[in-house]
Amino acid sequence: MTSKLIQKFTIIALAAALSACATGPGGGSIYVPAETDDTTAPEPPRIDPGADEPRVERKSEQPDTERRSPSYQDEGDELPAAARGLIGQAESLLAAGDAQGAVSQLERAQRIAPRSAEVYFGLAEAYVALNQLGAAEQFALKGLSLAGSDSLLQRNGWLLMADIRRARGNVAGADQAEARAGAL
Amino acid sequence: MAGRFRYNPAMKKSAPQKKSPKKRSPKGKKQPWFWRLFLRVSLIGLVLLAGWMVYLDAVVTSRFEGRRFEVPSRVYARPLELYDGASVSASALQRELELAGYRSGSAAAAGSYRRSGGQFEIHTRGFRFSDGEEPRRRLSLSVFGDRVQQFSVVDGPTSPIVRLEPAQIGGIYPAHKEDRVLVELDEVPELFRNTLMAVEDRQFYDHFGIAPMSIARAMLANIRAGGIVQGGSTLTQQLVKNFFLTRDQTLLRKGNEALMSLLLELHYEKDDILETYINEVYVGQAGTRAIHGFGLASQFYFGESIADLDSHQIAMLVGLVKGPSYYNPRRHPERARSRRNLVLGVMADSGLISEQEASRAQGQPLGVASKPSYSENRYPAYIDLVRRHLARDYRQEDLQSEGLRIFTTLNPAIQYAAEFAVTDTLKSMDGRSEGVLESAMVVTSRDSGEVLALVGGRDPQFAGFNRAVDARRPIGSLVKPFIYLTALQNPDEYTLVTPVEDKSFSLVFDDGRRWEPKNYDGEERGEVPLHLALSRSYNLPAVRVGLDVGIDAVKTTLQNFGVSDGISDYPSMLLGSVSMTPVTVAQIYQGLATSGFNTPLRTIRQVTDSDGQALSRYSLKVDQVADSASVHLVQYAMQEAMQEGTGRSVYRTVPDELTLAGKTGTTDDGRDSWFAGFSGDLLAVTWVGRDDNGPTPLTGATGALPVWARFMSRVPQHGFSPVVPDGVAYHWVNSEQAAITEQGCENARFMPFIVGSEPDIEASCGGSIQSRVRGWFEGLFE
Numbered sequence: 001m002t003s004k005l006i007q008k009f010t011i012i013a014l015a016a017a018l019s020a021c022a023t024g025p026g027g028g029s030i031y032v033p034a035e036t037d038d039t040t041a042p043e044p045p046r047i048d049p050g051a052d053e054p055r056v057e058r059k060s061e062q063p064d065t066e067r068r069s070p071s072y073q074d075e076g077d078e079l080p081a082a083a084r085g086l087i088g089q090a091e092s093l094l095a096a097g098d099a100q101g102a103v104s105q106l107e108r109a110q111r112i113a114p115r116s117a118e119v120y121f122g123l124a125e126a127y128v129a130l131n132q133l134g135a136a137e138q139f140a141l142k143g144l145s146l147a148g149s150d151s152l153l154q155r156n157g158w159l160l161m162a163d164i165r166r167a168r169g170n171v172a173g174a175d176q177a178e179a180r181a182g183a184l
Numbered sequence: 185m186a187g188r189f190r191y192n193p194a195m196k197k198s199a200p201q202k203k204s205p206k207k208r209s210p211k212g213k214k215q216p217w218f219w220r221l222f223l224r225v226s227l228i229g230l231v232l233l234a235g236w237m238v239y240l241d242a243v244v245t246s247r248f249e250g251r252r253f254e255v256p257s258r259v260y261a262r263p264l265e266l267y268d269g270a271s272v273s274a275s276a277l278q279r280e281l282e283l284a285g286y287r288s289g290s291a292a293a294a295g296s297y298r299r300s301g302g303q304f305e306i307h308t309r310g311f312r313f314s315d316g317e318e319p320r321r322r323l324s325l326s327v328f329g330d331r332v333q334q335f336s337v338v339d340g341p342t343s344p345i346v347r348l349e350p351a352q353i354g355g356i357y358p359a360h361k362e363d364r365v366l367v368e369l370d371e372v373p374e375l376f377r378n379t380l381m382a383v384e385d386r387q388f389y390d391h392f393g394i395a396p397m398s399i400a401r402a403m404l405a406n407i408r409a410g411g412i413v414q415g416g417s418t419l420t421q422q423l424v425k426n427f428f429l430t431r432d433q434t435l436l437r438k439g440n441e442a443l444m445s446l447l448l449e450l451h452y453e454k455d456d457i458l459e460t461y462i463n464e465v466y467v468g469q470a471g472t473r474a475i476h477g478f479g480l481a482s483q484f485y486f487g488e489s490i491a492d493l494d495s496h497q498i499a500m501l502v503g504l505v506k507g508p509s510y511y512n513p514r515r516h517p518e519r520a521r522s523r524r525n526l527v528l529g530v531m532a533d534s535g536l537i538s539e540q541e542a543s544r545a546q547g548q549p550l551g552v553a554s555k556p557s558y559s560e561n562r563y564p565a566y567i568d569l570v571r572r573h574l575a576r577d578y579r580q581e582d583l584q585s586e587g588l589r590i591f592t593t594l595n596p597a598i599q600y601a602a603e604f605a606v607t608d609t610l611k612s613m614d615g616r617s618e619g620v621l622e623s624a625m626v627v628t629s630r631d632s633g634e635v636l637a638l639v640g641g642r643d644p645q646f647a648g649f650n651r652a653v654d655a656r657r658p659i660g661s662l663v664k665p666f667i668y669l670t671a672l673q674n675p676d677e678y679t680l681v682t683p684v685e686d687k688s689f690s691l692v693f694d695d696g697r698r699w700e701p702k703n704y705d706g707e708e709r710g711e712v713p714l715h716l717a718l719s720r721s722y723n724l725p726a727v728r729v730g731l732d733v734g735i736d737a738v739k740t741t742l743q744n745f746g747v748s749d750g751i752s753d754y755p756s757m758l759l760g761s762v763s764m765t766p767v768t769v770a771q772i773y774q775g776l777a778t779s780g781f782n783t784p785l786r787t788i789r790q791v792t793d794s795d796g797q798a799l800s801r802y803s804l805k806v807d808q809v810a811d812s813a814s815v816h817l818v819q820y821a822m823q824e825a826m827q828e829g830t831g832r833s834v835y836r837t838v839p840d841e842l843t844l845a846g847k848t849g850t851t852d853d854g855r856d857s858w859f860a861g862f863s864g865d866l867l868a869v870t871w872v873g874r875d876d877n878g879p880t881p882l883t884g885a886t887g888a889l890p891v892w893a894r895f896m897s898r899v900p901q902h903g904f905s906p907v908v909p910d911g912v913a914y915h916w917v918n919s920e921q922a923a924i925t926e927q928g929c930e931n932a933r934f935m936p937f938i939v940g941s942e943p944d945i946e947a948s949c950g951g952s953i954q955s956r957v958r959g960w961f962e963g964l965f966e
């Protein structure tokens with residue numbers, strides 16, 4: 001058991017070390033502006049070379065042999081300031097007992113920051129307040145799927161999960177979640 | 185629903201006094217026969233008239249007591265959120281503002297903006313969302329690298345994030361196609377009301393429905409002209425005419441109009457009648473849509489609310505009443521201008537405005553928004569899907585009459601790019617196929633399932649067959665990720681490097697039929713690692729793996745991901761002989777794109793009543809239908825497909841930094857060309873084929889993928905880079921040999937494995953195999 005855990009940690013550490021070269025710096029998703037901004041020239045001459053003729057692959061025009069690697073990252077994206085503000089508003093609404101209002105603000109935040117675990121944990125909490133525990137558990141799971149190697153987020157997520165499962169009467173599941181939080 | 189414009193009992197006159205000034209003929213005197221006849225005829229006439237009055241009274245009151253107006257529902261695009269870092273290009277922002285009816289200029293008035301290069305100043309109008317008010321603000325921002333920067337609120341309540349008011353993209357109209365925005369009398373500026381009366385009915389507050397002196401004047405003019413040239417109609421009469429009667433000018437109708445006007449005045453307060461008039465009056469036409477009421481007229485002609493109109497705008501709108509088509513300011517600006525200036529003169533003469541103000545206003549340009557704030561049916565395919573979603577919870581007659589507000593998820597910038605990609609790419613493909621090529625496209629937000637754009641055919645403006653929603657076509661190889669996902673969920677049996685057989689075989693069914701699947705290129709490669717079988721879309725390994733895990737298991741996976749019906753039990757389903765619409769494909773790919781979370785597709789965020797109170801919300805839902813670890817492995821192979829497999833031609837069009845994952849699909853004889861794939865932000869499905877299901881020379885990579893690529897290249901977005909789920913670890917492997925290897929080796933790939941399923945043999949760079957020392961070493965501790 002311990003050896004497996006150690007193994008797991010080593011692997012994660014290894015992966016973390018290696019991932020730096022597999023993904024971009026910082027680990028967050030890379031923003032790519034569009035190639036063309038079409039205001040100045042509404043119908044620009046096409047840059048795309050192959051679209052007008054049938055695409056016959058010739059060896060010479062194939063992309064370079066240098067192989068790109070599929071991308072991945074170890075942590076979800078960082079929360080942009082605008083989304084953090086909305087989550088803050090949602091927290092106040094939740095504290096004031098307006099869970100539905102909190103969901104509205106969190107959904108706005110989710111559209112801005114769809115790959116940040118915090119947003120989904122927030123939604124899970126709001127759905128707990130709405131007593132929709134099934135939805136709450138799913139949002140907690142979604143948040144955990146984006147927490148990656150951030151152990152603080154993992155821990156928060158599993159503690160939240162433990163609460164939700166306990167409230168749903170799933171004692172074994174709650175204990176399991178708590179154990180995962182404790183191991184972090 | 186308690187509409188605020190229903191009849192308000194408080195406004196009803198409490199005790200209508202019916203005077204009955206009947207004259208009695210004195211009795212006892214002998215009258216000549218003609219007097220008796222006259223009396224009889226008069227009596228009969230009076231009885232008939234009384235009966236007719238009772239009937240008219242019923243007509244008048246029943247129409248006024250019930251809901252007076254059927255107000256169409258309004259359909260809005262998603263509101264654009266502006267904040268530092270928001271993803272938008274300068275051109276998309278400008279289009280967005282134009283779509284919402286913003287005028288380019290000084291940004292001094294609400295509903296206008298100023299752009300200089302990437303620098304924007306925007307004066308928002310403010311909007312009441314159900315979750316709170318967005319007040320009027322003046323914003324300053326710059327767009328650089330397709331992102332908002334230096335965002336600040338120059339004027340108005342400060343906030344780091346501001347929602348623009350959403351653009352209206354459609355409406356759901358009553359059968360008579362009348363469109364209106366109801367206003368209450370106290371929302372209408374006093375100057376407006378007074379101008380209306382000064383021009384149309386000076387004695388409005390004094391008469392009892394008709395103004396005999398005006399009628400006499402008009403009659404005189406008519407007699408002189410030998411026809412009806414002038415109406416002495418009061419506002420009440422005009423309202424009666426529009427509300428209850430036909431447009432023809434007969435004497436009988438004139439009589440009815442007068443009687444009904446009297447009855448209306450008898451029952452209802454002046455203010456109530458005036459308010460109804462202001463909402464009823466016909467002021468223009470937009471295609472088949474009739475523009476009624478000054479509330480909508482202000483928006484339609486000026487893009488402003490009635491409360492904000494300047495005196496010259498008031499004058500133009502009031503002037504329009506005389507002849508909305510003759511004085512149409514868009515078609516006949518000169519006529520509209522002189523009519524407006526005439527009204528301004530009347531305003532000055534009546535003391536409503538000063539002479540100076542009148543001459544200032546007369547010098548103003550008409551200032552009419554260049555086109556209506558939205559053109560009818562700009563997004564037919566999208567609205568069609570919205571209507572279907574609405575039909576689940578709302579009755580058509582309510583949608584046509586209750587003035588609901590429907591907040592959709594349509595993103596105009598994404599829709600624009602999708603339409604462009606479809607039309608432009610299909611144009612370039614013409615001549616390659618015998619029949620006419622058609623296409624469909626669905627774009628969703630990857631993590632929220634919101635449908636951002638929908639294209640129903642190569643002519644996106646044409647409201648015909650909506651292929652995105654109604655064309656059910658075999659999906660071909662788009663089914664393969666689900667076969668491999670089913671297999672990879674059992675890591676003891678399958679990993680990305682498991683060798684799978686690429687060798688032909690035949691199946692013989694009970695009835696003696698044989699099935700011999702082939703690869704697209706007709707070749708066989710012996711054994712290939714699973715990830716290559718998927719990224720290269722080989723048929724034979726897919727069928728073999730599918731048969732091994734079982735058709736039922738694959739079917740269950742598809743059902744979990746959102747296919748409700750119509751999956752065949754035949755092995756040919758493993759090569760995609762299962763038919764789906766593009767929207768359904770987008771639904772099932774949502775789970776693949778989001779680490780196994782099924783996210784129901786939505787076109788509607790919310791429906792509110794006309795006051796902005798929420799009636800129904802369609803919230804984000806997630807439901808984990810597959811474990812994230814196995815989905816992560818499939819995502820790896822789908823990224824590989826883009827980098828070196830069947831989708832690699834995408835990188836001729838999109839920049840290298842944009843990491844993508846996707847899958848091509850082709851059916852027999854190129855009848856269907858599919859592509860489904862995703863970035864960090866977006867999921868898009870494209871289909872190209874013929875409506876008559878005829879053959880084409882296209883494959884998924886040469887038909888649907890170019891459309892997809894063209895689209896992706898025009899939208900600023902994040903690359904796809906999934907978070908490594910718990911229980912997955914990456915290793916350098918030699919995938920042909922299914923062995924762990926070293927990073928520097930030529931064939932080394934850095935690949936994900938569910939922990940414990942990684943290869944237990946090692947290959948040196950040269951390829952010689954040995955058992956893994958670490959595996960043996962670990963064994964010591966067990």
